[in-house]
Amino acid sequence: xxxxxxxxxxxxxxxxxxxxxxxxxxxxxxxxxxxxxxxxxxxxxxxxxxxxxxxxxxxxxxxxxxxxxxxxxxxxxxxxxxxxxxxxxxxxxxxxxxxxxxxxxxxxxxxxxxxxxxxxxxxxxxxxxxxxxxxx
Numbered sequence: 001x002x003x004x005x006x007x008x009x010x011x012x013x014x015x016x017x018x019x020x021x022x023x024x025x026x027x028x029x030x031x032x033x034x035x036x037x038x039x040x041x042x043x044x045x046x047x048x049x050x051x052x053x054x055x056x057x058x059x060x061x062x063x064x065x066x067x068x069x070x071x072x073x074x075x076x077x078x079x080x081x082x083x084x085x086x087x088x089x090x091x092x093x094x095x096x097x098x099x100x101x102x103x104x105x106x107x108x109x110x111x112x113x114x115x116x117x118x119x120x121x122x123x124x125x126x127x128x129x130x131x132x133x134x135x136x
Contacts, residue, residue, distance in 0.1 A: 011115060014099055019109045021096040025089025028055070029075035030097045031068045031127060033084045037134060038066025041084075042112050044130050045122070054122035056112040057099060066112065067097050068122045078128045081135045 013027035024030045033041050038058070045068075046053045055069040067087075075086035087095035100106030102114065115121070 010102060011120070014115075015101045017101045017104050019098050019100045019106050022099050023089070024075075024087040024095040024097050025072060027072065028069040028097075028121060029072055029086065029088040030095070031070065031075055031080060031084055031086055031122075031131070032097075033066050033068070033131065035064045037083045038064070041068075041127075041131055041134050042066050044134065045127060046113060048126070048130070049119075049123075051113070052116070052119050053113040054119040055115040056122065057097065057109055058112045059098075059108055060110060061108040068127050069097075069115070070124045070127070071121045074124045078124065080128070081132060083135055084131050 011027065013022050022028075032038075042053075042056050042058070045056075057067040057069065059065045073088070075088045076090065078086065080086055087097060098109045100109040100111060102111070
């Protein structure tokens with residue numbers, strides 16, 4: 001997890017406690033990467049950015065998906081390889097992402113990397129490049 005760098009104000013889409021579902025495409029888009037591949041992508045991204053990555057949420061149970069939160073309206077601009085899926089606002093339906101609070105009990109979700117004032121979202125071009133490289 002990246003060092004605790006406080007936000008000037010906690011974004012409205014982050015719950016005060018526990019966790020909550022948020023509609024992708026409103027406050028953020030997301031890219032879901034499955035299991036071990038998601039952890040590998042998160043590690044590579046964090047290493048490349050010197051742990052200034054932007055928000056990454058992971059599931060601690062079940063399929064153990066990893067969600068990379070991008071600026072709204074950006075995820076659908078890329079052709080994501082197998083194992084990765086863009087979640088955004090589209091005519092094909094709604095997608096929701098579980099978002100944990102910054103503190104307290106949030107199981108089965110947690111922050112792999114938190115949003116900061118300097119890096120409120122994951123950089124889409126860089127994420128796409130790392131995902132493409134990881135699936136080769």
